[in-house]
Amino acid sequence: MTTPETPLRIGLAGTGPWARNTHAPALAAHPGAVLSGVWGRRAEAAAELAAAHGAPAHSGDTGLDELFAASDAIAFALPPDVQAPLAARAAEAGCHLIMDKPVATTVDGARLVAEAAEQARVASVVFCTLRFAPRTSAWIAEQGAVGDWFTARAEWIGALWAPGADSEYAASPWRRERGGLWDVGPHALSVLIPLLGDVTGLTAARGPSDAHHLVLRHTSGASSTVTLALGAPVAATGVEVVLRGEHGVAELPKWDGAVEAFAAAVDALITSVRTGEAHPCDVRFGLRLTELLAEAEALAGTGE
Template identity: 90%
Template sequence: MTTLETPLRIGLAGTGPWARNTQAPALAAHPGVVLSGVWGRRAEAAGELAAAHGAPAFSGDAGLDELFATSDAVAFALPPDVQAPLAARAAAAGCHLILDKPVATTVAGAREVAEAAEQARVASVVFCTLRFAPRPAAWIAEQAATGDWFTARAEWIAALWAPGTDSDYAASPWRRERGGLWDVGPHALSVLLPVLGDVTELTAARGPADAHHLILRHTSGASSTVTLTLGAPVAAAGVEVVLRGEHGVAELPRWDGAVDAFAAAVDALVTSVRTGEAHPCDVRFGLRLTELLAEAEAQVHGA
């Protein structure tokens, strides 16, 4: 139990590159929270990461329950379909949630988390980086207020597996299996939906390698196109979101690293916990992203 004066105790579930590079440093440095522990599927990895930030380490099934018991909230840095059932379990234990995107790669998995959070009345935030990185977040709010957009183009083209790249995330099994649709698709949609409105029509097609192309119609009447891949050549890589409408052309600004963005997501969760008001990028929004991506996957692969 926390009061307005006490820091929020946030545990971290996960010990991979995302946890090491982003979540653990942001939580340990945040003035409004206490890193209450680090849980990992491997005890050695949990111990190393916890020790680096002066926090207790937990592992195994019993250790997960211990983390929940000593935390007001839990941040997840796990593959999506590992994250989902553990997050539902955390919510049932009364813990607020900071979830990585996507919440799950199945609608049933994402819905389980959303229903568990609703039943337990816990706050949640889904960490879509651009919704919390300072410059993009301000840009998204500005464009949503401007309105009257006619069309938009979003491209998230990464070269994660190109020869010579040395990304920490290239060895991720779930990214290899699910590709750019699920890894970077949530990022693109998390920008378009708050500006153009929810998706009313979706058409998906497959491109080269793991590329996916989406054509979307939104509740505002605007349309958008989305291109997503992790398998592009290095020279082709880049991220762009461009809006066109009555007021001209607006382009998504560049942003810095993810640590500051994650700190802003922590701020958002703390505010939601203190006020009882849901954040726009909460687990219900995460469920909607999963629904859209699952529909795109089904159109392309006939699932």
């Protein structure tokens, strides 16, 4: 049991590039948290990452239970449909949750986690980078206060698999299978929904490679368009969110590094644990994102 004076013990599930580059260094350096252990499906990978940050290593099914027992919360850096059942299990063990986006790529998988967290009364945060990176989170708050937006355009276009591209995330099987819709779609929606309201209507179509084009209507009455891709040419890449309304035009600023953003997500979880107040970007929001992306995928079809 934690008190306001004691750090939150946060275990890390996952040993891949995202865990190694972002989660582990952020948790090890956070003044309000202690990295209570690292779990991996491969014992060697868990031992290497844990040793780099002075934490215990765990692997296998028994090791996962050991990590839960040693932790107040679990941060997940695993493929979405691997993390979902493990997160539900962590919640049932009484652990708070920091989940990667998307929570799952099936509605049933995302609902499993949301219901487990609700039944266990644990706090949760879904790490949508733009919601926590200091510059972009401040921009979202500022534009939300302005309000009365007429329309918005969001584009997140990457080139993970293009000739000449150099990213260790290109080796991710789930990204290759599910593409930009599922990998970067949560980022775009996590900005648009708090500014324009929940989505009341959605259409979607496939473009070249893995590109998806979405047209959304929101509860505020505003509309938005979203373009998502990871298979674009290198020269075509970029990220933009542009709002237009009676007060003019607002553009999303460049954001800080992922480690700083993840540290802010840890801050958000700690606050939620201490206060008992749910964060807006929690597993219930993660479930809503999965519902919308699954609908878009079904409407767009295979594109063949």
